[in-house]
Amino acid sequence: MTENTETSSAAPLAGMRPALQWMIIIALSVGGGYALQRTGLPAALLLGPMVAGIIAGTNGATVRVPRLPYLAAQGVIGVLIAQAMTLEIMRVILDDWLLFTALVLATVVASSLLGYLISRWRILPGSTAVWGSSPGAATAMVIMAEAFGADARLVAFMQYLRVICVAAVAALVARLFVDTSGVEMPTTVWFPAIEPIPFASTIALVVIGGLLGVRLKIPAGAVMAPMLFGSVLHIAGLASFQLPEWLLAASYALIGWNIGLGFTRAIIQHAARALPQIVSSIVALIAFCWGLAFILSSTLGIDMLTAYLATSPGGMDSIAIIAAASPQVDLPLIMALQTMRFLFVLFLGPSVARLVARQVAS
Numbered sequence: 252m253t254e255n256t257e258t259s260s261a262a263p264l265a266g267m268r269p270a271l272q273w274m275i276i277i278a279l280s281v282g283g284g285y286a287l288q289r290t291g292l293p294a295a296l297l298l299g300p301m302v303a304g305i306i307a308g309t310n311g312a313t314v315r316v317p318r319l320p321y322l323a324a325q326g327v328i329g330v331l332i333a334q335a336m337t338l339e340i341m342r343v344i345l346d347d348w349l350l351f352t353a354l355v356l357a358t359v360v361a362s363s364l365l366g367y368l369i370s371r372w373r374i375l376p377g378s379t380a381v382w383g384s385s386p387g388a389a390t391a392m393v394i395m396a397e398a399f400g401a402d403a404r405l406v407a408f409m410q411y412l413r414v415i416c417v418a419a420v421a422a423l424v425a426r427l428f429v430d431t432s433g434v435e436m437p438t439t440v441w442f443p444a445i446e447p448i449p450f451a452s453t454i455a456l457v458v459i460g461g462l463l464g465v466r467l468k469i470p471a472g473a474v475m476a477p478m479l480f481g482s483v484l485h486i487a488g489l490a491s492f493q494l495p496e497w498l499l500a501a502s503y504a505l506i507g508w509n510i511g512l513g514f515t516r517a518i519i520q521h522a523a524r525a526l527p528q529i530v531s532s533i534v535a536l537i538a539f540c541w542g543l544a545f546i547l548s549s550t551l552g553i554d555m556l557t558a559y560l561a562t563s564p565g566g567m568d569s570i571a572i573i574a575a576a577s578p579q580v581d582l583p584l585i586m587a588l589q590t591m592r593f594l595f596v597l598f599l600g601p602s603v604a605r606l607v608a609r610q611v612a613s
Contacts, residue, residue: 262311279303304511326457333481343587383409386564
């Protein structure tokens with residue numbers, strides 16, 4: 252009797268019905284996501300559900316996100332990435348492709364080295380640290396890491412901790428260069444009028460692209476195939492997409508729950524033990540990118556704020572918001588360099604992770 256009582260107190264959700272477990276998780280997600288969004292924290296709509304999932308998972312929750320909705324959520328993220336690819340950004344990249352390539356490769360090499368050291372010192376297992384150290388595309392990296400056998404929970408811990416740190420530093424730097432006190436953030440429209448053709452294109456790309464990606468056994472195909480097809484269509488001007496806020500929020504929630512519900516108390520303890528080293532690696536990467544920003548500023552003669560926002564390691568959505576609130580920066584250049592690094596990380600990530608995993612194992 253005593254043993255059962257101790258077990259139930261350690262895992263209070265374990266004996267609850269699945270419907271009740273989901274009610275608790277959704278309530279925590281809504282409350283947490285709203286609170287985080289009010290603070291202006293980046294990726295709040297994903298972090299809120301992820302934290303709710305962690306709380307539930309470490310308290311004995313037995314529910315899991317169904318496979319099909321989870322794959323659909325990945326497809327929505329793929330369309331979101333595709334929508335960000337524009338002809339103007341591609342032109343800026345082509346104009347200074349050599350310098351951009353050098354800066355991007357330097358960032359990828361530095362982050363991979365940090366990941367290698369964390370793995371080599373046995374702070375985190377296998378290729379997990381490499382995926383976690385990848386500079387940018389946090390949600391896509393977590394999805395791909397899971398597809399390649401890394402611990403998605405620890406990858407998410409590293410990625411979103413860096414997103415928070417990078418966004419905070421970028422906001423502080425912007426505040427030093429420009430007064431943003433009078434800037435009002437745009438109001439979120441949760442249920443906009445549906446545009447039939449763009450919305451239908453979005454759903455078709457999620458369904459058809461996701462099915463092709465899974466059937467063709469492309470790693471992380473549910474996100475990669477919609478992203479690739481959608482990018483080509485969007486850049487060529489053959490299609491436009493509509494991603495209403497409610498659809499994005501639902502997709503972020505499904506991905507956040509999938510990550511969070513996989514956490515256990517042992518995983519939390521492991522992450523806590525590795526926290527000093529992870530924070531040190533984040534600080535080192537931010538400092539390295541400061542150096543790259545100085546090189547970019549000196550080479551192209553652009554202002555230092557533009558250079559730093561362009562080279563800042565991750566959190567592309569939050570960087571875009573900060574840049575938009577700073578009228579004197581070169582927004583196309585910032586988004587071009589961020590986008591180029593995002594694509595490099597997306598396509599080079601698996602190869603780099605496998606290479607580092609082999610080196611650590613040898």
